[in-house]
Amino acid sequence: MSPLIAVLLPVALLILLALSIVALVLWRRVWLREKARKAAERERRAQLAEHLRILAGSLLDDQLPLIEGAIRIGALLEHYDPHLHRSERLQVFRELSEATAHIPTHEAWKALSRTERRQYEVLFSSLELKHKAAARSSARWLLAEGLTAHP
Structure with missing residues (x-):
């Protein structure tokens, strides 16, 4: 073995070992x-599921207006599950959200005249x-x- 190879082989092995250690550290990260x-x-989904349970229960107990509950649900x-959101069983929530999407909210609602608000309230009642x-x-x-079928 030539002296050059005798020096380069251990250096190459040390470099290889160092790179392997760096790779392992990065993979661990x-x-x-x-x-x-x-x-x-998982935590986000669990929180969303709990919020959905509360809203659905409140809607069933008449503690939440139907339109507001449907929009929130x-x-x-x-966000919870796009496939579940598009489910035929839950289509009514999408329909109500779409039917009321044009209605102003928050400060814009407060800025409406009494007549305009009443028109929207009539729409709410019919929906x-x-x-x-x-x-x-x-x-x-x-x-x-x-919610149990989509953990």
């Missing part, structure tokens, strides 16, 4: 970040009459099956 990301996602479902039974049925299904 990636693994830990992925583990933390998955845990955060629809928005949370979209509630038309969709109340379906919304209640969907809320019951969501509590009984929808």
Whole structure:
């Protein structure tokens, strides 16, 4: 073995060992970040599921106006599980959200004239009459099956 090879071989082995250690440290960081990301996602979904349970229960107990409950449930479902949100069983929440999307909220609602507010309230009443039974049925299904089938 030539003296050059005798010197370069241990140096190459040390470099290889150092790079292997760096690679292992980096892979461990990636693994830990992925583990933390998955845990955060599970926690987020659990919180959304709990909020959905509260809203659906409040809607069924008439503690929440139907239109407001449907809009809130629809928005949370979209973040909780897009497939569940598009489910035929929960279509009423999407329909009510779409039917009321043009209505001003918060400060814009307060800025409306009494006549304008009354027109929207008439719309709310007609939508509630038309969709109340379906919304209640969907809320019951969501509590009984929808959230348990999509953990």
